[in-house]
Amino acid sequence: MSDQPPSAPYDALLLLSFGGPEGPDDVVPFLENVTRGRGIPRERLKEVGQHYFLFGGVSPINEQNRALLAALRADFAANGLELPVYWGNRNWAPYLTDTLREMAAAGHRRVLTLATSAYASYSGCRQYRENLADALAALAGEGLPVPRVDKLRHYFNHPGFIEPMVDATVTALSELPEEVRPKARLAFTTHSIPTAAADTSGPAEGHGDGGAYVAQHLDVVRTIAAAVRERTGVDHPWDLVYQSRSGAPHIPWLEPDICDHLEEVHRAGAAGVVMVPIGFVSDHMEVRYDLDTEATAKAAELGLPVARAGTVGADPRFAAAVRELVLERAATERGERPVRCALGALGPSHDLCPVGCCPARTPRPAAAGADSPYA
Incomplete structure (x- = not known):
């Protein structure tokens, strides 16, 4: 041994x-x-x-x-x-x-x-x-x-990341008024990025509309929504929305923004919304300010009940x-073949980022990948 x-x-x-x-x-x-x-x-x-x-x-x-x-x-x-x-x-x-x-x-x-x-x-x-x-x-x-x-x-699809988010979503649903819960929508939020960066995310062979960034988030959304349905017996409608945009106005970024989304679903008659920040590991500033402050204020202005799920932390x-x-x-x-845990449809991600994965606008050396100068 x-x-x-x-x-x-x-x-x-x-x-x-x-x-x-x-x-x-x-x-x-x-x-x-x-x-x-x-x-x-x-x-x-x-x-x-x-x-x-x-x-x-x-x-x-x-x-x-x-x-x-x-x-x-x-x-x-x-x-x-x-x-x-x-x-x-x-x-x-x-x-x-x-x-x-x-x-x-x-x-x-x-x-x-x-x-x-x-x-x-x-x-x-x-x-x-x-x-x-x-x-x-x-x-x-x-x-x-x-x-x-x-x-x-x-x-993103490891059970140890997904399962705490499922629990957090169910907990947040319970924080809405009882009459609102069965009809509440789930708004899964993540950081907006330029559409050009999304389209080229992940390995080069997967580049296209939204790239790996959007595909991975959608896989997480579907996995959590299915688990919440199993736990609560309610098939809550869901949306993938974005927050924390910081770029120049003329550059296209992923949309819709969470505040715009709240306005839209309110006009459509939504009873309430649970915001689920799947794009963030912890409740840092972009969660505390963009969701707990700005988005919650927008919901209050609209008279729309909202709750926010916690992050994995x-x-x-x-x-x-x-x-x-x-x-x-x-x-x-070590040359072994370990079990690689993953939920959802995409399976476990690669260990080594390949050449052409998530390229920069101006090429720069990057460690911990197939193109690393420090292999």
Whole structure:
């Protein structure tokens, strides 16, 4: 019998997230990091940052990542998986490069990455891979050992992601007035992205209208809606809608926007709506502001009852799913054929992003893929 640990050849897990400000003085510097290279004036960033200032300049995302980090460590320890877990952000402390520098100094040479984005797209996958390549290049430039970094497959249809969302949807339905519940609509929400980015999401052979981004979300919607029907005995009508658009007005983005959608279904006589944020791992700012503040205010203006389902966050089932994904990928790297859990019609995603997957407008090196310069 082998004396290798079950996570071999990997010796660490990196939780990689977006990051967010943790006080009023952080807001504009954080937004400067997010928009670097776009030439947006500082005064404009102050305007954009108003929704952060409404919450004291603190994004909930970092605290939620701390909770997820703790949940992962607890789950690993409880199941005998001796794999250290680190955390790094793209746009705020703890910064990705600093974390990888710490990991390299600790002797880690094979690192698995969990990105807090479940779906295929440039901004949700390849941009994280580009940031990894930038950080690894910085380590190489400093003469430090450069670990090999791989990325866990997309987990949008893993039971540990889907099942907490089913529970959250049923709970949110129960929060609507009793007379409204049987006729309530489900509005599954995710981050809007440019239609051009959606069309080229996923492997090149699947590029087309909406690409993998829309297809994956629709698969999740159908899976959750079917489970809710089984749990409640009610076949709730559903829609896939979008939120958090941030681009120039002349560039087409995925629609309809959640607020426009609420107006539309209200005109059509909807009794109530449950907003289900399937595009987000945790209740960070784009959920707290765009849904809990803006969309909820729009519903109140319309006199339309709404409730909002929670996100997966640090749910123990999600932490267990991450452990399963780690062990699955490790076994695959060892040449084994592990069971690959997935619900819905699409099946498990690829382990290695192929060349041409979710391309950038301007090509840049990206780690953890078939085209990685750090294989």
